Amino acid sequence: MKVSKCKGMVDLLPLDMAKFRHIEQVFRDSCLKRGYGEIRTPTLEYLHLFTASGTLTPGMLGRVYSFLDWDGWSGERVVLRPDGTIPAVRLYLENLESGKITKLFYVENTFTFEETGRERRERWQCSTELIGSSEPLADVELMLLALEVLRELGIGPLMVRLSHAGLIKTLLKEFGLGAAEQTEIFDRVLEGDIKALGEIKTDNADLERALALLLDVKGISPNFVGNVRALLGKALPSFEPSLNDLASITEMLSVMDCPYEIDITSGRGFEYYTGIMFQFYSSTERVGGGGRYDDLIPLVGGPPIPASGFALYMDRLMDMLKMEAISYQRVLVKPQASDMSVLKTSLETACLLREAGYIAELDLGQEKPSGYRWLLSMPKHGLFQLVDQTTGGKSKASSQAEVLKIMEESN
Amino acid sequence: MKLALPKGRLLQDTAALLEKAGLGLTGYNERARSYRPKSTKFPDLFPKVFQEKDVPIQVAIGNYDLGICGLDWVEELLAKYPSGDLVKVGELGYGKNDLYVVASRYGGVSSVGEINNGFEKVRIVSEYQNLAELFALRQRVKRFSILPIWGAAEVYPPESAELAIIAEASVGSFAKYDLVPLARILMSKAVLIANRNSLAKANMSKLLTHLRTTEAETEEELPMPTVMGGRLKKLPKDDSVIRLALPDGHQQRPTMEFLQEAGIGIRGYAEPLKTRRPAIDMGGTSVKVIRPQDMPSQVANENFDLAVTGEDWLKDHLYRFPSSPVVKVLNLGFGRVTIVAVVSEDLPINDVNQLRNQVGRLLATVRVASEYVNIADKYARDNHLERYKIIPTWGASEAFLPEDADLLIENTETGKTLSKHKLRVIDTLFKSSACLIGNSNALADPLKRDRIEHIINIMEETAKRG
Numbered sequence: 001m002k003v004s005k006c007k008g009m010v011d012l013l014p015l016d017m018a019k020f021r022h023i024e025q026v027f028r029d030s031c032l033k034r035g036y037g038e039i040r041t042p043t044l045e046y047l048h049l050f051t052a053s054g055t056l057t058p059g060m061l062g063r064v065y066s067f068l069d070w071d072g073w074s075g076e077r078v079v080l081r082p083d084g085t086i087p088a089v090r091l092y093l094e095n096l097e098s099g100k101i102t103k104l105f106y107v108e109n110t111f112t113f114e115e116t117g118r119e120r121r122e123r124w125q126c127s128t129e130l131i132g133s134s135e136p137l138a139d140v141e142l143m144l145l146a147l148e149v150l151r152e153l154g155i156g157p158l159m160v161r162l163s164h165a166g167l168i169k170t171l172l173k174e175f176g177l178g179a180a181e182q183t184e185i186f187d188r189v190l191e192g193d194i195k196a197l198g199e200i201k202t203d204n205a206d207l208e209r210a211l212a213l214l215l216d217v218k219g220i221s222p223n224f225v226g227n228v229r230a231l232l233g234k235a236l237p238s239f240e241p242s243l244n245d246l247a248s249i250t251e252m253l254s255v256m257d258c259p260y261e262i263d264i265t266s267g268r269g270f271e272y273y274t275g276i277m278f279q280f281y282s283s284t285e286r287v288g289g290g291g292r293y294d295d296l297i298p299l300v301g302g303p304p305i306p307a308s309g310f311a312l313y314m315d316r317l318m319d320m321l322k323m324e325a326i327s328y329q330r331v332l333v334k335p336q337a338s339d340m341s342v343l344k345t346s347l348e349t350a351c352l353l354r355e356a357g358y359i360a361e362l363d364l365g366q367e368k369p370s371g372y373r374w375l376l377s378m379p380k381h382g383l384f385q386l387v388d389q390t391t392g393g394k395s396k397a398s399s400q401a402e403v404l405k406i407m408e409e410s411n
Numbered sequence: 412m413k414l415a416l417p418k419g420r421l422l423q424d425t426a427a428l429l430e431k432a433g434l435g436l437t438g439y440n441e442r443a444r445s446y447r448p449k450s451t452k453f454p455d456l457f458p459k460v461f462q463e464k465d466v467p468i469q470v471a472i473g474n475y476d477l478g479i480c481g482l483d484w485v486e487e488l489l490a491k492y493p494s495g496d497l498v499k500v501g502e503l504g505y506g507k508n509d510l511y512v513v514a515s516r517y518g519g520v521s522s523v524g525e526i527n528n529g530f531e532k533v534r535i536v537s538e539y540q541n542l543a544e545l546f547a548l549r550q551r552v553k554r555f556s557i558l559p560i561w562g563a564a565e566v567y568p569p570e571s572a573e574l575a576i577i578a579e580a581s582v583g584s585f586a587k588y589d590l591v592p593l594a595r596i597l598m599s600k601a602v603l604i605a606n607r608n609s610l611a612k613a614n615m616s617k618l619l620t621h622l623r624t625t626e627a628e629t630e631e632e633l634p635m636p637t638v639m640g641g642r643l644k645k646l647p648k649d650d651s652v653i654r655l656a657l658p659d660g661h662q663q664r665p666t667m668e669f670l671q672e673a674g675i676g677i678r679g680y681a682e683p684l685k686t687r688r689p690a691i692d693m694g695g696t697s698v699k700v701i702r703p704q705d706m707p708s709q710v711a712n713e714n715f716d717l718a719v720t721g722e723d724w725l726k727d728h729l730y731r732f733p734s735s736p737v738v739k740v741l742n743l744g745f746g747r748v749t750i751v752a753v754v755s756e757d758l759p760i761n762d763v764n765q766l767r768n769q770v771g772r773l774l775a776t777v778r779v780a781s782e783y784v785n786i787a788d789k790y791a792r793d794n795h796l797e798r799y800k801i802i803p804t805w806g807a808s809e810a811f812l813p814e815d816a817d818l819l820i821e822n823t824e825t826g827k828t829l830s831k832h833k834l835r836v837i838d839t840l841f842k843s844s845a846c847l848i849g850n851s852n853a854l855a856d857p858l859k860r861d862r863i864e865h866i867i868n869i870m871e872e873t874a875k876r877g
Contacts, residue, residue: 048553051551058551062545068731071735073728073732073735075557115494
């Protein structure tokens, strides 16, 4: 009977894991150097952690993997975590809450049901949470950190698309929409419906002109924010906080030569965003995103502590990552006789090669070895024979030191 | 062509509809003992009778091409499995059974908008657990638990649940239970449903022509009636009162006789049941009548301190929740049944070893039907039925064999029903009889201990006299 994996789940094979670990390592190094501490939250959380914050849409909560735990006779469910940030905030409040700025990062999977089973139901992300700062500089640091990781992974050309949850929420409010309608349109924007904002009708000419500018033009300088400000006229005061925030952030990004564009429809993700929302693109592919979520910690039951964070989507990065074939430095050591002395020399040679940084494997009787740069034959008597599979060049060596020398010279 | 028909509530109207449609069905009436009526007009038609709740599942998984049941059960299935192969063909014009979210008059809320502020944690009791969850998520209820039950939802609020989701033909029926409807979440009537693949491939035109459906009515949203005199005050909670659950259904008569024998006076617990809150002549004790299947969970979650149920349902609960605080306090001795594993006589299988050997041969997957989901699951696991699936049923399980299940885990008193349905017992799991169960925290509670011991002593004496 053939047994297959569950629908929507993914097997990670050795090459996938090599990419996975590489991304993880680059991400970890960048975070650790900036003083971020690594955390890992449990895979299971109470469902009410997510329902209590009221920040995942009913649609999202309808697709969580939820079930009764072994002691779930009360009828309260647990879930496989559908999101990384809310559990991270829970972890912070339960263990780390202080008046200080707390910088956290994690590499975790999230689970969301997807009906067809063709899309992934388990996804991996590299995420950071910067808790305790409301400064625009904190958001900029996060963006620069993400861009550095992406650049180091060779992903690009990179572009940051900026939107602003505060700005959108103010717009919806100023348009005079009811609370339910405001939430509905904001959710549509977050789910990627770029037409949602354009459908709103208003009698206020100032608002209409400002919205038209925001929808028609993608700003690439802080001056764009100034232009929007100018068109808003009498409506300006309620927009001031959001626009000032956006102006400071774009000013810093410009100084840092960071490629960005302001596209108000680009915000994606979660209802818990309150301020800047940023999406990282490599050409047309969205590879990550994040934003400011100053209201989330109070919603989860904590004090009013501002925070922002981002996630890089590992599944997408793994698809884009070009890894050099790791066969490049692999050596297969082939004992040519079965007596113990040859075996001993072969094992010792393999050890030496490993110490020198090569991947050295002992031949376990493969018929046609493939994926190795070098084949090293160990005869009972006479010289070692070394074949470079990339050139077909054959060499002979009288000692292990000589083998190493030949290999180094040909690199 | 296979047609799944409902037992119970919709049977009479459905039989009339099929009669009018000229199907010439024999053996589909209240008194019929067979689950397989025959059609004289359509010899190729294979109709089978199910519990209404099972009909949409059977059609969705493709065991049946067409089915008739209430829209409520269709929506309950779709709430959890929206991408299945179930198609609603049309309404049949009878069997009105709308779904309401209700609270107690004494519960402290009188509108949906008050739910989040009215309660710290909302317990929602319902036979429709998927729709209940959907409602809670849509209302953005901050913290909730769903209490899935077999029935009698109306008796839970306010003590045992904040909200109930109940199907009723008319909104006026709630007043007699002291319940206030807060919202109508579904308008339901009998519907004709079909399997998507059957519709795509098979020629069902004759049947579809005969079973005329109408467009679903779009009624105006009913305004919810306001409660006379507004909302009533929350009832004070007395932590020393012993909350006892007694069973309805088959176990009701023997339980009643047992209590009489014990000299415990109880009013309102005679058949037919007039109230689910009978009065007991025992100070500091309150009684509710609920389904025996629901008792272990309801004792575990501390809605009740003591309950009279069967050992079968206690086991089913403990297999699912091994660290549950529910304990068996007393064997009461009546209601003896045997829990057995059963296959169709058509299968060349006489014991569980032979069954196991047929997995991957005669049977690709063993389909195990049972009301006892956890007992069935454990049995299949313990016996290494390598590849199996559990089909939960809501009664009339013997009808599942042989077409729609391979193995049945079922209770039997005499074995007569089983042999009448051409079924063969291949294994005996355990014997079960009525027992008194309790919550171990309540049993240890100094406020309750004396009263509980008093009840146990009386019942123990009676059980000994037997």
